[in-house]
Amino acid sequence: MKILKIFKALMFVLALLAAGQCAALAVEIPKKPLDRVFYQTVIVPFDYHDKVFLNGEKTDVFGDYKLYERNGRVLVPIRMMSYLAGALDQDKGYWQVNWDEKNPHDVILTNYHQQKTIKLQVNNTTMFVNNEPVALDVPPQNIEGRVVLPLRSISEALDKEVAWLDKLVILSNDVIDLHSPQTLAIKDKIKEKLADVRKEADYENRLWPVAKFDHHIYYIKTTYSETGYIEELYRKTDNGPEVKIDLPGKENFSHHKIIDNELYYISQVNGKSELHIFSFADEKSRKLCDLGNWNPEDGWISDMGYLNNEFYVILHSGDLTMGWENLYKLENGELKEIADGKSFTHFDVAGDYLYFTVFHPMANWANNLFRINLITGEKENLGDPEFTYGILRKAHDDGSVSYSGESLYLDEENIYTLGHKESDPLDQSSVYKISRDGTVQEKITPPAQRFWLVNKKVYYEDSTTGCLVQTDLEGNNRKTITDKRVIDVKFFNGNIYYTAAKEDRGNLRLGELYKYNIAEDREIKLSDKPVHDFYVGKAGVYYNGAGYELGLYKINAQGKNTCLVEDSLYTTLLTDSGIVYTLRYEDGIYFLQ
Template identity: 20%
Template sequence: MLKNAVKKFIGILLIFLVIIAFPFHVTAQKSTEGPEIRVYVNDTEVAVDVPPFFVKSFTLVPVRAVFEALGAKVQWDDSAKTVVITRGNEVRVQPGNRIAMVNNVPYIMEVPAVGVNGRVMVPVRFVSEALGARVDWVNETKTVFIYDLKEQKEQGNVQNGGRFASDGDYYYHVLSDGVLIKENITTKQKEKISDNITGDLYIINDWLYCIGREKGVTRVIRMKKDGSEKQVIVNKPVKSIQVVNGWIYYSEADNETILYRTRTDGSATMKIVENGDFSPKNWLVHNGWIYYFDNRNGTVCRVRIDGSDKRSLTSKLSGNYNDGKIYGLKLTDGEFLYFVIYKEITDINKGKYASGLYRVPVSGGRITRITDKIPLAINMEGEGLYLAVENRENSYSLIRCKKDGSEVLTINEYKKGDIPQSIYLDNKLILYTVIRGEGKKEELLFSMGQNGNNIQQYNWIYGRDYHKAKKILSDAFSAHKSLNVLHTVQTSSVDKNTGMPSVIYETTINRSRALFHKKISVENMSFFEIWLDGENLYSKRDDEVHWDIAKISKSEAAEMKKSVFDYVRPTDELCNNLNVHETENSYILKGSGNFNSFVSEIFPLLGLDKGINIHIAELELKIDKKKKYIEEFDIMLKYDTGIEEKGEIKELVNKYHFINSQFNTAFLTLPYTVSQSIKAKESAEKSITEGLKKFEQGKYEEAVKLFDTAIGMYNKLFTAYLYKGNSLYNLGRYQEAILAYTRYNEVNPSDKEVFALMGMCYFKTGDFSKAEELGKETLKYTQSVKAYNLLGSIASAREEYKTAVDYFNRAVSLDSLDYTSNMNLISVLYSMGDYNKCIDAVNNSLKYFPKNRELLYVKAQCLADLGKHDRAIEVYEDILAGNPNDFVTMTYMAREYEKLQNYQKAKEYAEMAKAIYPDYSLLKYLSERLNYDLSTTAGEKLANFIKENYLYYKETENVNREMKSVIEKGDLFTVEDVRKLLSTVRSQDDSLTRLISGYEYDFYFNNGSVNQIETRQEEKYVYVRLKNLYPGISAQFIEFIQSVENPGEKILIVDLRDNSTGLTYEANKILDALLGECTPGYVIDRNGFVNIYSSGKWHTSFKKTGILVNEKTAGAAEFFTLGLKTFGNDVSVIGTKTAGKGTGQVIYTDRGRKFAVFLVNHYWNVMQINIEGTGIKADITVDQNDKDYSNAVKKFIEGK
């Protein structure tokens, strides 16, 4: 005793000495600067009236506000001037005193508690840890997190779908049809407490939280454990939730990249984090952290519940993994995060990970694989993992292992064919679900012990009168199937908001005679009548003379005869949800519920679409006790069609009342008028057959008369209207064709392609808007080749060629054997000047239409326009091989040889064509040219070309002498002779006329594959360098700009520096590709003849355009610059003033001697402006060096 007393005295003395040795002045050390300190206790921010503050880097917080939020009891001992905090442990602290007593044991705090404005402020870390809580500090946001480490046992069950939960007294099950069942654990008695529940069950005190369907939309709801007081907590579409520490975490179904949280009463909703994958069961909330996959960084991350302190737990991925889900986050135990990798990946650190189940420490670290199998379901309890895994194809096992993957034990082999779904755990009980069945699959629930023992299948008998209802419904079903004749009256009262009237259906069936009759009355105003005799269907309205006649299949006939009573069977769904009441002569079965299976089966019989969402159904059956016949049946449906009104899904209510009578006594016989309609149809069909023969012969007038005769005999034969419309269309009588197609649509509304046919008529009359409307109307119902061809033709006529290409491509993809679609696509590509793509399209079409003359002609023309005359001749030879007497093809071959200056070969084919048809106009023109070519020497041709075309031509003695010299040499002159001639003829002011020969000629004129333009595509701009404007350069330019994606969002840079040679014609073709409808300019030759250039509507638009020029930019390049500057949108000229040569050139080529002469031939004007001698001033002036140009272009692109 004495020793202990001495020890205690010495201990207190030491503490006292420490305090004396280290005096503490609270007020002097208090730090009030910086941002406000926030405090979270178990995920909820604590509101305080005295803000926390720092003392010597230690955070002090108001004791009562913070620790009562932690669940502690806080008292003030006034006599001892001490605050007492109790939560398991007892902590006593005294303002100004560094000694704290924890369970009567003294501890020295780094800083003492202090009093501020009537509040005791205590060191948060010391007190929290003394009470068994964990404390984290986030310096970035100046936030204290205090939380209790919890196991969160429900996490694994919720991650498996959350369709099972337990409160110790009851199990709660969500069935596959959305029924929520409450099962007494002891008695096993079950009862239904709600419908329309999907899962994610949480039990919080007396409340059940879950995802439920409310007005057709999955939302967060809560209810009491008995199903009462149901409330919507999150009134937005939500597929998955986690409920932790009084907060509901969720993402909205229409944007699963953002995570929110709201209090369990629905208040204080806030956004936490964005750019994540918050799809169902792929994220977790645990001990103050949220674990998820970051879509932007491609990593598994964690972030605090306030969105701060984000950390990556995995490395970024190397490469592109956008073709599916990579990670699947499954569970966390507070120490590790467990996740699946679905396919092999490589991270940026070159780490490779095969598919399988992995874990990583929650604070980051080494990733380790638990198993190479991807579990179909996973749960955990204690130190064990439970996994449903595949052994081999269609064979599965439920295994248990340690959390590191060791000590694997198989505790259950699934039945062959069963597909595992979920694993639920509750103490030593394992529940698991499987999908079973080949055709109609069903979900089954089993339970077993921890080691796989005592396996039992759940049955779902929960209805109060289940067994009694089953007996009554079994008898009623048998009685109904035994009936031979039955008469039923159905009254349908449809919700007025649907815009549909109430309808009465009367049906009578005679099963022995396979005869069925239905009469439909709409609000007692008119009726529609149907007779079914075997598989022959007859129908008409009351105001019609003839019956519609159709042959249907056996299965279609069987479906037509079905009634709702065929589905009133003793199913578990009906027996569980219908309660039995009795009168003297009848059983009354009534009940409410979702009735998913039953209602979905009778949807068509009620005239409802399968896409509607049933909220609740109420059923009531009246069954004769003695005969077991169903006498009456009432159905009330509350549903929605997904339509919103004022931000809310609109709920509709339909009521259906059925009365059965004349059991085995009704009499049926077909009306005489049916046989009259059959005879009239047969006669009409003969007339149609004759009409089709006339149609095929092109005798459309006679065909129309025969189709009209058929219509007069039997006006229900809808094909007569269709064929009549086609005939009238071919006759060009488009308005009459529209009327015929309209009537066809009335009698055969199922064929929506008729709108496209009407549209073609409007297209032919020039009413493009109406034609477009009808084409799109067809596409609302069906993917139609005719509709796409129509819309493509409209776009082409409007010169909206890219849109036309898109439509024609769709038509070809729907039917590659449709010749019209192929030809339309090819024609529009040719009109765009996209010759290489046009050739590709022709080659593709030739797979289906080999040796087709029209296709080959387009291909040859494309090759000719690209300057590939040899290859064009090869194509014409293919055509000629199919028809050796094709004089047109012979003429075109002669023309191509003439372009190649092979005049003898050209003459040979021209003579062959002349022998067959000498009056062909193109042949006559070509023959005259060939006579000149063959009768004139090369020297004469060159001399004549210069005399006739040179703008500044003047006869002088020297000119005449050189001309005579070249002419006398005939075909023996040299390139040097040409050079000498040009130097003599050329005017002193002419710097543009030039000779090209040797290597330069071979490079540009004998190299068919050379690309004469330099191009570059960047994110914000495209660059094109045009060194010259030689023949064919415009085709390359046009193909390039048409390949640019989203040109309207990019800047075009055209580099024309040092460009002084080329053809005005080529410049104009490029202007045509860049400008809308306008007249860019015109040229005037030496005789005053004017040639006007025009630009069509079709063009490629850019955001803005910059043209690079210098003092050597001349002639056709200046014409292009001024034309684009004048008529283009937002065009700037960058560089120095241009050469000021307002003239253009024409070209003379000599393929044999390999030279070309670019000869100044004309003046050009843009808006009556000619820049001869003045040049074009730059909008943005720069010096000559490339660096200055680069800087100017950079500023132009950036908009500076």
């Protein structure tokens, strides 16, 4: 009797184990339609022409790559796919490919971030992952000097899902539903974009838009030679021929600026550097001032413009590491030095004072907010001496820290800028209000990344959520403008335009475009297409669409999206009458309203 009970118990346990095994075998990883994960994939066409879709963006991958088909199997280059796998998951590190021509059958893939090394050998069905043997279904092969692997072996080697869809290789972290109607609906659009056999337009033939005035497009053309290059200004009217604009001296447009429909640029006359102004209205150039001993070959113009009807310019000398900057004011036709520093992040003028922040990474970063009396030249520090101002300090998950310059605003009584306590690595940058004499400081936002002062309201990007938030100048009455993570933000004509990330997309540089009407407290979605860049002005709202519906789009007053150019853009310039643009794969310069 006892033996019978033991036997029944054992049978019961075995039945449970068997049921568990069957359940485990029945569980499948859910498949997803391609349109849902398109922005988290790499897509390579079998008929490869240097173009892939990488995280939803049409990208040129240059290299002598080729895909093969042998005995019904698709073979792909290890070097190419390992590069794309690293680009797909940048937070997981890049794969370094080591190949020695002395040992042409051996390939070593190393990912230092993952602490992973993969060793492969041509015609060997065993690969070694961190020295542990792993069997391959098919070994690597050497075809025409390229080490290639079948799709399944690539998947095993790089720990990725690899699929084959009508001559498209799809590399991802998800299992793709290849038969889904949503997948099949976008397949041909993807293939059409990747069938593009054109090469990028020659960089030496690139035209750089400067302005649009009346019916004329003005642009810069660069001519290269063995001894250097020459930059020249040209004009083109509608479909007419281009016309070179003759300017005095040797012009340099590297750091030009358009101010009130005039072009400010550097010209070297008789070996001396001068700042000149070209008027689009009469096409005449005039000298503004000498630039002293400063030479554009040794630096650049960091900024220039008018504040309170006075002209200021920042001249940088040297490189980024050891260089230095000087800020000048134009007085009686000559530049007068007002201040100097490692790198000016922002400056503004109110009354008799110039306020500015500097960035000095090779010294003590704190105590970097200043004002100078423009009459007496007296300079004084403002704010808390333990704080760093005008800099966004951002800690990353991998332990690294990045810094970027941010805005500084003035009103009748106060300065508004980002600030953090330099000695406290946990103190995150927030918006501070500081009295213009520097004696009173008040924190008015939680940790923020960017901020804007518009119509006596502070708008900031919350560091924790990425949302756009509004507050008053006291830091009270906070209101979330959008609960989405914003990417780019622009203010125009009583509206806030912004792109917001769609969290299920892997590429967080692409967003959907929205408009928020401040007076009506109303958010309007302008486009659900992925937007790379957008432009807002008197001529309207335009955007550069990405993905398999890439191109230049315009949104009319009724919210209709119209594709103006179904091609890859290279440069764009929004004007009051329309948009000037150049194309990635075509020469020339174009204009559309």
